[in-house]
Every structure is written in structure tokens, then in C-alpha cells.
Amino acid sequence: MAWVTCGLLMSQGTTSGLDETDTRAVTKANFLFHFAASNEWPSSVKEGSFYLTVIGNNRLYDELVDKYAMKMIGAQPLQVTGYSRVEDLPRDAFHHLVYCDVGGAELKRVASDLEGTPTVLVSDSPDGLEQGAVINFVASGNRIRYEINAADAAKKGVLIGNKIMSWAVK
């Protein structure tokens, strides 16, 4: 048959490839940038670089380095650091914003280590706020949203910006 002969010229199978971009990492990276840029940190940590640290999520770290590293947070250039495991996080260094991909006891340990510092801990865990995170990513209507423990942030001396508050689910 003519069609069959000529049809061999065209692919009979699937040709398109799935884009393997980590879509959640892209969205979360932008949220983290807004958390950095739109909250108010105490004046004691408003000099030098702005430190954003990622624990346990290489693709989120890569996305942040690729698109946001060295962008200005006020007058502070954004420095992004990544660690694979919770125990790798240096306890003696200051971090403005820490994202921790793991939940449960490990998240609680990070929160405990950061207690008393003006660090905003961000998590992506069903019980993130209970474990000590200030901001926790949640799924809402198939979208990434976040919830905030504004009281905890205030205790740390960090004022959550209106823009950030207005988009929070609770």
C-alpha cells in the first residue's frame, strides 16, 4: 500500500521527550527567593552576604545557584550553600534562611540547632510547623503553597512581609 510504504518515512512511535526539569524545585526556588527578599531581618544580620542554605535537595540547590545566586537581597548579595545531610550543616555559621527537605526528627533537630538565631527555617513536610519550621510548603489544589508560623518568626526577630503573609494558606 502506498501509504504504508511512504509512511515509513515518518516515525510511527513517540518522538517527544519528557522535560525532566524538577518543576517543584523551580517553584520552590522562587518562593525561597521571595522569602529572602520580602521578610525583614534584624539589623544585626543585614550586613555582608545573605545566606540561604539548602539541606537534602540537590536540584533545588542547583536551581537557586543557577538563577538566584549573587542577586541582591536589599544590599546583600545572595549566597547559596547546599548540604546533602542534616548532620553536614555547620552549627557555628549563620544562615538567614534554611530549607530542609527532610521532616520528622531530623527537621526537629535542625530547628533546635537554629533556635535563638534569626534564621527562618523552611520545610516541606506534613508536620513541618510542628517540628519547628517557620514556613512550611504544602500542597493546595495541586499547587505549591505555604503555611507560616508568624509568631515563631517574631520571636526570632524576623518580620514576615505582608506580601508573604497574604499568599500563605494559614
Place this chain on the structure above:
Amino acid sequence: MKTMRMPLFIRFTCALAFGLIALCMGDAAAQTPLERAESYVRAGDWDAAHALLAPEMDQAPYASNARAWFVLGFVQKEQFKASGASGLDAEDRIRAVGSLQRALALGTLTVRDEQTARDALDYLGRSYFREAIERVEGFTLGAEPEILELMGRYESVLRALDPAYNVIEQRADLHRYLGQAHARLLEAARYAGLPQEQVLFDGAISHYETSLNFAPAHYPTLYNLAITLYNHGVRQLKRINHETSMFELMEIQDVCVGLFEQALVPMQQAHQQRPERLETLKGLMTVHYALSQPEKSDVYKRQIEAVLQKK
């Protein structure tokens, strides 16, 4: 009185020459334009054959002469081949199809002529098809109307040869190819952020959906439709950067989630066709992940691991 007389051998030679000339002239006068055209055909002189026969076709003896239309159509087909012309405006091809179809419609061809006419028409029909496929393979924006018209002519010739011929499968394939052609241009990023990007996306989706109307359970079409929807969502997401406002981020998320949700439907249908196909399992795992549904994503992740263990 003395008369002049030619020698005998000269008189004989002249008589023979006059006789031959008369015979030749008499034979030429007896040949019809069709017969003379056929002798040109036998010599491969298509232009001479056409010049002789074409003006005669409006005349009463030939207007309803199937053999004359057949010879003319054959000549026009050969002229088309020799010209190297292509596209909708290749006039020799249009004329050849018309002449051959008219020859067949008159219904008085010999069995042999009818078969030759059908073969010639089949050749001409396939030439339309080949050109349509060539244009799909080298697809550029704006080529679509010509491709559809070329395919329409191919189908028309095919139907003339066999009125019962079912073109559904070809149409499903054509629209799938056009969907792929649009999607390939979309992936090439040449039109990233330009209005043509949306035109290409809409074109790809529309052709895949049309293809599915003809062949609803076609796995590659379902999979490609799902991928095109999903990748378009990712494409929007990748434009997010440090200048994206919170409001814009929410808007982009809404658009992306809408596309991801749409992608899920054909991806699931494709998965039902081939439950152990890794690319579909990976697709479902990825789309559920993008929709912030980690538990559902993990279900497919485990299925992938199970399939890989079997191999």
C-alpha cells in the same frame, strides 16, 4: 516535326518517385491526430504528442473518446515527471489526473488501457502524498494549508480509484505527524516567548486531538499529546526568575497546573494501552510529582522499579 522524348530510365525513376510521394501523402492524410500522437508517444516525444492531441480534445470525435483521454493523460503524466515540478501548482499533474479520470469515467477503455490508467493515477496520487510527507518532515510555520491540500488531493485520487477506500487511518496518521511537526518546532525554542509559540502549541494539540478522533486509542498519539501539554507547562515554569513577582508566580503556577492536569488524562489513557511501558510510567510519576501528589507519584515509581526488576 521532331518531338523531344525522355530516356526510358528517367521516365521510370520519375514515375516511381511521384508514386511514392503520393503514397506517403495519402498515408499521412489517413492517420488521425490520435494515431500520430501515439507514434510520438512511442518515440518518447511527449511535448510533440501533447501539442498534437491537446487541441483536439474539445472536438466532437475526441471529447468522448476514452482512448484519446487516456493517451493524453499518460502524456501529461510523463510531462509532469520530466518537469520535476511539485506542489499544488504543478499543472501537468493536475491535467494528467483530470484526463486519466475522464478516460476511466467514460468506461470504454480496454482492460489493458484501464489498468495502465489506474497505475498512472496511483503514481500521481502517491506523488501528492510524498510531497505532503516531505513538507511535514521539513515543517515550517505556514506550511500546513498546503500539506492538507496535498493530502486532500491524494485522498481524492485514491477515492477515484476505489470509492470504498477508507482514509481514516491515513488521516489519523497525517494529523499525528502534523502534531509532531508542530511539537518539534515548539521544542526547538526558536519561537520561545513569541506569539508563534502559542500558535505552534495550539496547532500541536489540535492535530493530536483530531488524530485521536480518527483513532481514539492510538498509544503514540496519546503519549505525545500528554508530553506536549506537560512540556508546555514546564516551559512556562522555566521562565520564572528573580524578576518574577509573587503574583506572577501564582499566575504561572495556575497555568502550569492546568496544563499538567490536562496532560494527566491522555497519559493515563496511554498507560492503559501499555501498562508496563516505562516511558508512560515515568510520565505519570513526573506529572503527579509536578501536581504535588507525592503519594501517587511514588505508586508509579514503584511500578517502574518492578518493571525494571523483571528485565
